[in-house]
Amino acid sequence: MPIVHVFACSGRFPGREALQAYVAPAYTDDGDAVPSPFFLETGLTRYEPACIESALLPAPVPLAQLLDGVSYADSWLAQACADAQAQGVLADTSVCVFAPNQLAHPQCSSLHYVGSYRYRVD
Numbered sequence: 001m002p003i004v005h006v007f008a009c010s011g012r013f014p015g016r017e018a019l020q021a022y023v024a025p026a027y028t029d030d031g032d033a034v035p036s037p038f039f040l041e042t043g044l045t046r047y048e049p050a051c052i053e054s055a056l057l058p059a060p061v062p063l064a065q066l067l068d069g070v071s072y073a074d075s076w077l078a079q080a081c082a083d084a085q086a087q088g089v090l091a092d093t094s095v096c097v098f099a100p101n102q103l104a105h106p107q108c109s110s111l112h113y114v115g116s117y118r119y120r121v122d
Helices: 016-023 037-042 077-086
Strands: 003-009 052-062 090-098 112-118
Touching (some): 016 052
Antiparallel strands (some): 052 090
């Protein structure tokens, strides 16, 4: 089963543009990718941009509300929300990294690492 890595934070990003600058790579004039801070912190490889989902709300909320509508939620979201609640996480920003993206060291992110969860694609 593939894995999703879930990150959350509060008060760090003033808007979607700042969040995207942290998560997505930049590109040189020649079209070469420049790793984003998130790539460098987590060791992200096998980058597939369509398999990274993020959310940004105006105020901190429980993870269940922040991740409402996230992909494959029926197979992993309940566990992630239980973990976030146990960790005392309220957040206004989330980043979910789905396969085929791979993270070498997700716990090194400057975002709060909620955890990793197996999910069903069917």
